[in-house]
Amino acid sequence: MPNAGNVCRLGVKELWNLARDPMMLALIAYSFTVSIYVAGTSMPETLHKAPIAIVDEDRSPLTGRIASLFYPPHFMAPAMIPLSRVDPGMDAGDYTFVLDLPPDFQRDVLAGRSPAIQLNVDATRMSQAFTGSSYIQQMVLAEVNEFVHRTSTAATPAVGLALRARFNPNLTQSWFGSVMEIINNVTLLAIILTGAALIREREHGTIEHLLAMPVTPAEIMLAKAWSMGLVVLLSAALALVVVVQGIIRVPIEGSLALFLAGAALHLFATTSLGIFMATLARSMPQFGMLAMLILLPLQLLSGNSTPRESMPVLVQNVMLAAPTTHFVSLSQAVLYRGAGLGVVWPQLLALAAIGAAFFAIALRRFRRSVSEMA
Numbered sequence: 001m002p003n004a005g006n007v008c009r010l011g012v013k014e015l016w017n018l019a020r021d022p023m024m025l026a027l028i029a030y031s032f033t034v035s036i037y038v039a040g041t042s043m044p045e046t047l048h049k050a051p052i053a054i055v056d057e058d059r060s061p062l063t064g065r066i067a068s069l070f071y072p073p074h075f076m077a078p079a080m081i082p083l084s085r086v087d088p089g090m091d092a093g094d095y096t097f098v099l100d101l102p103p104d105f106q107r108d109v110l111a112g113r114s115p116a117i118q119l120n121v122d123a124t125r126m127s128q129a130f131t132g133s134s135y136i137q138q139m140v141l142a143e144v145n146e147f148v149h150r151t152s153t154a155a156t157p158a159v160g161l162a163l164r165a166r167f168n169p170n171l172t173q174s175w176f177g178s179v180m181e182i183i184n185n186v187t188l189l190a191i192i193l194t195g196a197a198l199i200r201e202r203e204h205g206t207i208e209h210l211l212a213m214p215v216t217p218a219e220i221m222l223a224k225a226w227s228m229g230l231v232v233l234l235s236a237a238l239a240l241v242v243v244v245q246g247i248i249r250v251p252i253e254g255s256l257a258l259f260l261a262g263a264a265l266h267l268f269a270t271t272s273l274g275i276f277m278a279t280l281a282r283s284m285p286q287f288g289m290l291a292m293l294i295l296l297p298l299q300l301l302s303g304n305s306t307p308r309e310s311m312p313v314l315v316q317n318v319m320l321a322a323p324t325t326h327f328v329s330l331s332q333a334v335l336y337r338g339a340g341l342g343v344v345w346p347q348l349l350a351l352a353a354i355g356a357a358f359f360a361i362a363l364r365r366f367r368r369s370v371s372e373m374a
Contacts, residue, residue, distance in 0.1 A: 007226070010223030031188065031189055033243055040248045051096050053098045058105040179335055180304055183304060193271075199284055268359065299324065302322060
C-alpha cells in the first residue's frame with residue numbers, strides 16, 4: 001500500500017517544481033483568466049456590429065422602414081450607397097452584407113406580386129455571414145408582412161406560440177462560452193501538467209533519484225496526480241467565482257461544492273491519462289503532438305460544443321468511456337440547471353469508475369517504464 005507520508009512529500013516537491021516553472025504558471029494564469037473572459041465575451045457565432053450597406057433603388061416608405069431595421073449592436077448603421085459601389089465595396093471588405101432593394105418594390109408588394117430582393121454576402125466572414133443572412137431575411141420578411149397587413153385585412157393566426165427559454169431567458173451567449181471554457185481548460189491543464197511533470201523528471205535525470213529512494217511507482221503517480229489536480233481544482237474554483245461570476249456576471253445556479261467534487265473525480269481520471277501519455281512520449285514535443293490527438297476528440301465529442309444527441313449512435317456509445325462526456329453532463333446540470341446530488345450521482349459514479357480504470361492502466365504502464373529504466 002502507498003505510504004501517505006511519501007505521497008504527501010512527493011506532491012509538495014511537485015508543487016515547488018511547478019512554482020519554479022514560469023511558463024507553466026503563465027499558462028495556468030492565462031487559461032483561467034484571459035481565456036475564459038475572451039470565450040465568454042467574444043463568441044464567434046454572435047452577430048456584433050456587422051457592416052451593412054443598402055442600395056435603395058425605390059426610395060419608398062417601405063424601403064425606408066427596411067433601412068431603419070439595422071442598428072447596433074447586431075449591425076452597424078447602414079451605409080446608403082449607389083449600385084455602382086456594390087462590387088468595389090465588397091471587394092475591399094468594407095461591407096459584410098449589401099441589400100439591394102429594386103425599383104418599384106413597394107408598388108409590387110402592394111399589388112400582390114413577389115419582387116426579389118438581392119442580398120450580397122461576404123462569405124469569407126463565415127460566422128457573420130451564416131448568422132447575419134438569416135437575421136436579415138427574417139427582419140425584412142417581418143417588416144414587409146407588417147407593412148402589408150396595415151393596408152389590408154390580416155387573417156388572425158389559428159395558433160399562438162408562446163416561447164419560454166429556461167435557464168437562460170435572454171439567450172445570452174456569454175453564459176455558455178465562459179463556463180464551457182472552464183470545463184475545457186480543466187481537462188487540458190490536468191493532462192498537460194501531469195504529463196509535463198513526468199517528462200521533466202526524465203529529461204532532468206531526477207527520475208533515477210526517485211527510483212533510488214524508498215518510494216514505489218504508485219506513490220510517485222499519486223503524488224503527481226494530487227498535486228497537479230489540486231492546482232487545477234483551485235484555479236477552476238477561483239475562475240468561477242472571480243471571472244465568471246464577478247467580471248462576466250454569469251449566474252451560477254447550482255452548488256459550487258458539488259461541481260468541484262465532480263471536477264476532482266474528473267481530475268483523477270485525466271491526470272492518470274496524462275501520466276499514461278507521458279510514459280508513451282520520449283520528449284515534450286512528442287507529448288504535445290500526442291496530447292493534440294487525444295484532447296481534440298475528448299473536447300469535441302463530449303457534448304461540450306455540440307449536443308451528443310446530434311452525433312451518430314456509435315460515437316455516443318464510444319464516448320461513454322471518456323471522462324469528459326460525464327464531466328460535461330454533470331457540469332451543465334449543476335451550473336446551468338441547479339441540479340443536486342440526486343440528479344448527477346450516475347455521472348459521479350461513472351467518473352469514479354473511469355478514473356480507477358485509467359489509474360490502473362497508467363500505473364501498469366508506469367511500472368513497466370520504470371523497470372525498463374532500472
